[in-house]
Amino acid sequence: MTVLSKFLSLETQGNGEIVNITDRLTEIFAETGLQNGILTVFVAGSTGAITTVEFEPGLVNDLKDLWEHIASSSDVYQHDRAWGDGNGHSHIRASLVGPSLTIPFVRGKLTLGTWQQVVFIEFDVHPRSRELVLQFMGEA
């Protein structure tokens, strides 16, 4: 059983941008040579989140509508009153979706569905440099 720590760097644009990281995860996973185990994808930060979605332009826009419906960017947040950085809604949305996702891999393949992509959501209000943690645990 092995632990392998990898990192995935992203330059994001902000404002609910949804970044499809599936191909990069698949490439980094292939390089590990692991066969069976789990991959934990983790966002070190409180204004970004990880989930899966069928990545196509319609759903990308539908998800943005969802965030506005749940935690509107035009509402007044106490975080913004205190800190003035205008990203209260970003924090709230990120806490709801969550910063971690654990994906099993079996016989050398991530067990994602055919139309299921892993996405990082940049909820912050301006471009950010992100470094996601990819923790692989398993056997070769």
Added chain:
Amino acid sequence: MTVLSKFLSLETQGNGEIVNITDRLTEIFAETGLQNGILTVFVAGSTGAITTVEFEPGLVNDLKDLWEHIASSSDVYQHDRAWGDGNGHSHIRASLVGPSLTIPFVRGKLTLGTWQQVVFIEFDVHPRSRELVLQFMGEA
């Protein structure tokens, strides 16, 4: 330390059906003989999700009301305009709840609460055959 990959097949009815999979997880876990570690339950697909709930008819209906409140099945989704499969709300809800759950087990028992059940939620709009991934990692 061992990795054991198991699969749980489900025939679902669709439309937000909530399936209690706790007893089947417990049975499959008992067969592994593992004592301490973690179980990752993963949905390979983008219209189903995993979480826990006290599984009783009142809450099952309350959860369905929640989904209608957050992402109504009668709203217009861009996904449906483009693809015509009428399950835009299914995708949105599944992304919000998430496809993975990790449950520790200690001294041969899953650490679930007395009234806490593990549920698969079939957000898709028609019956589906599902195969959940159960990745057990731990020691005997």
Added chain:
Amino acid sequence: MTVLSKFLSLETQGNGEIVNITDRLTEIFAETGLQNGILTVFVAGSTGAITTVEFEPGLVNDLKDLWEHIASSSDVYQHDRAWGDGNGHSHIRASLVGPSLTIPFVRGKLTLGTWQQVVFIEFDVHPRSRELVLQFMGEA
């Protein structure tokens, strides 16, 4: 590779109280002596949840407003009609946020962001004694 099961006891006040458990996690992690692996934090119970947030008073209040917006404590829930314990909204909110969080650790440090804290949310309507499960898996 080692599995270490630890437990974190909390006395909560209820009603959406958000408890910052980051310092206690960090202390317990340091005692394990582990260097690389993952920590799974799990709530055994169906009215509490785990996520991360920048823990400051503004966001704590903004999150409480979010829960009222998504699943109001003044709505009528079928769970309450059947069981009369008045915590239907607590269950619904806990299912949405989820009971588990997996945090990688690398070279002896949890990979949390600078302003990112791990929080337990007590959604139940009265004070509770909680015991969170902390499952550490990794190598020294």
